[in-house]
Amino acid sequence: MKQRIRKAVLPVAGLGTRFLPATKAMPKEMLTVVDRPVVQHVVDEARAAGIEHFIFVTGRNKAVIEDHFDISYELQxxxxxxxxxxxxxxLMRDLPNAGSTSFTRQQEPLGLGHAIWCAREWIGNEPFAVLLPDMLSKDSMTQMLEAYDKHGGNIIAVEEVAPDHTSQYGVVAVGAEHGKTFEITGMVEKPAPGTAPSNYIISGRYILQPEILDILSRQEKGAGGEIQLTDAMKKLCEQQEFYGMIYDGITYDTGSKLGYLLANIAYGLEREDIGPDLRKDLQALLNKK
Structure with a gap:
């Protein structure tokens, strides 16, 4: 019997160097898309999917994230x-239930795999979700949980990119197809141009079985001198089933300047209070160019 996915890990220890000087004193996860921090949008997505417990893997100078998800007596x-x-x-609607958030520290920047391993005591012996807060999507986790209910095992959200862009991402190899999901037969992190096994990239949402934690505890450093989650998943793929879920939607990489600007525009256009005026102002701006 499949265990229900109750917990999600959010790695938020990154330095955000691509957004300096804005991130010199403020975590990149607290940059706003319209009027909500990026990390709040990601939590919104997970809550809507039914996730109950949020495990934040933080670093130095990230205390404001913990404050954001706490009561603010004076403001209220x-x-x-x-x-x-x-x-x-x-504010009260956004406030997590008591005891539903946990915070642990990644003391050194040793990669995504190491960040997940730092959450091991909170994860315990149950399957869990991972949401990269840089990657903003509307209902990817809901679609992920639907795929998990159907297949079990490990699920990775994937998206299709142009073949000449695959060297920038983790890429999966495609096996037997099952509608919007397919069996993953292999994966590689940032393959050399022309060597990618497909043009389906890993897009920042995962459902993983707890055995990944044991592999991560013994995982050697890989690309960039970091403990890579992809390397650990490759080993687990030899023991357990992995499925790719083709995300039906648009993901915005808010870790890049262009992706961040696009996210603000897209989310702003969807708002009833500012969307119509934003559309008119954007059109007027474009007409001046």
Missing amino acids: HTLRERGKIKEYEA
Whole structure:
């Protein structure tokens, strides 16, 4: 019988060097897409899918993330006193349930695999989700859990890119197809141009079985001198089933300047309060060029 996915790991220890100087004193995960921090959007996605417990793997100078997901007595009191009930209620809706968030520290920048391993005590012996906070999508985790309910095993969200872009990503090899999912027969991190096994890239959402933690505990450093999650998944792929789920939607890489700007525009256009005016202003701006 498959265990239900209750927990999600969010690795938020990165330095955000691509956004300096904005991230000199503020975590990149707290940069806003419209009026919500990037990390809040990712938590929203996971909560909507039914995830109950959020494990944040943080680093130095990331305390503001923990504060964001906590009660702010002074702010809440001020909002009530000033009659800003709508704003107060919005804050309370975003507040996680007591005991549903955990924070652990990745003390050295040793890679994504190491960050996941740092969460081992909170994960325990059950399957779990991983959501990379740089990658913003609407309902990828909901689609992931539907695929997990059907297949079990390990699930990786994938997206198709142009063949000449595969060297920038982790890429999977495609086996037997099952509609929107397929069996993964192998994977490689940032393959040399022309050597990728497919043009399906790993897009920042995973469901993994707990055995990955034992592999990570013995995993040697790989590309970039870091403990790579992809390397550990390749070993687990020899023991357990892995499936790729083709995400039906658009993912915005907010870790890049272009992806971050596109996310703000796309999410802004969807808003009823600002979308129509934003569309008109963008069109007027483009007409001036």
